[in-house]
Amino acid sequence: MKRFSQLAVPYVVWMALMLILPMILIALYSVTEPGNSIISFTLTIEHYAKFFTDPDFLIILWRSLLIAFKTTVICLLLGYPVAYFIARSSEKVQNILVLCITLPTWINMLVRTYAWIGLLSEGGIFQRILSFIGLGNTELLYTEGAVLLGMVYNFIPFMILQIHTSLCKMDHSLLEASADLGANPAQTFRRVTLPLSLPGVINGITLVFLPAVSSFFIPKLLGGGQYFLIGNLIENQFITVGEWNFGSAISMIMAVIMMLLMMLVRKVEIRNQGGKEE
Template identity: 85%
Template sequence: MKKFSQLAVPYIVWAALMLVLPMLLIAMYSFTEQGNSIVSFKFTLDHYVKFFTDPDFLIILWRSIWIAIKTTVICLLLGYPIAYYIARSSERAQNILVLCITIPMWINMLVRTYAWIGLLSEGGLVSRILGIFGLGNMSLLYTQGAVLLGMVYNFLPFMVLQINTSLCKMDQSLLEASADLGANRVQTFRRVTLPLSLPGVINGITLVFLPAVSSFFIPKLLGGGQYFLIGNLIENQFITVGEWNFGSSISMIMAVIMMLMMMAVRKVEKHNRGGKEEE
């Protein structure tokens, strides 16, 4: 057993160098003044005060959380029926349908988002379809709808795959038992299928919300800089403005928000498990 545990050492070193060390550097930058020398540091909370006292930054934060919530809800409403249909299909059909879901993920997300620029621009496929229905041949780019569409398109597979995994692991004999006890399809879904699929739903919500709230290139490409989110603000502080300290403080704030979100999700999951155990 000791020999096997030693095999994990390279992974621990890699995680420390690639994950822990960068986060420590970001935390250090967020609590120090800009232009400090290597020898001496001046610690300050001014960067955090600046963020929470400026209404523009708070509006951007709320806008990012709100669009992430809408993205997560839409992905859940679309993803659950898709995952349910895949799970109820034959084994061969399941493999084909899962492959159809995952094939777009083989292409870089940035390339897929660029493709939507051509589809949503004036004269693109989407605008032409709208023109057929008399809605006008106009560009849909650089709007909140375009950003939301891009996020749902990119993050929907994460929701579908997580829910589908939970549904496929479900014991089918429980459905048969529910039918034998006189429950109809709606009652079976509400009392058996939905509770057993909640772990997949919770994992899907986590995998969609976290990248959606911090996304920066989707709103940059499809929003054209007119729909500014917290990820764009962080990118702007690091690359354009050059205020690494303030950008690091915003990154730390988002890290705390994400951790609180994950803790809340896990608490709901534990509560759900406890409720099922009591039943």
């Protein structure tokens, strides 16, 4: 056992260098500010106070949480029926459909988002369809709808695959027992299928909401810089403004929010399973 545990050493070192050390540096930047020729840096919480006392930053945070919530709800409403249909199909058809869901994810997300610019821009296929039905002047690109569409398109596979996994693990004899006891398909779904698929739903919500709330290049490309989210604010502070300390403070705030959301999701999952947290 000791010999096998040594195999984990490279992964621990990699995690320390790529995850823990950067987080420590970001945390350090967030509570310091450049000093003078005598003191290299000084401790401060001014960056956190600046964020929470400026209504513009709070509006950006609220807008980011809201669009992440909308993205998650749409992915759930669209993804659950798709996952249910795939799980009810034959094994051969399931493999084909799962491949169709995962195939777009093999392409870089940035490239896929760029493709939507061509589809939504003037002269694109969607504008031609709108022109055909008499709505040619409708603006599609650089709107909240375009940003929401890009997020749903990029993140919905995570929701579908998680729910599909839970549905496939479900004991199908329970469905037969429910039918034998006189339950109709709607009652069986509400009392058997839905509760047993909740772990996949919760995992899907986590995998969609967390990257959606911090996404920056989807709003930048499809929103045209007019739809500013928290991810864009962090990018702007680091790359454009050069305020690394303030950008680090915003990053730490988002990290805390995400950890709190993950803890909440974990508690909901434990309560749903009727167990106790270890």
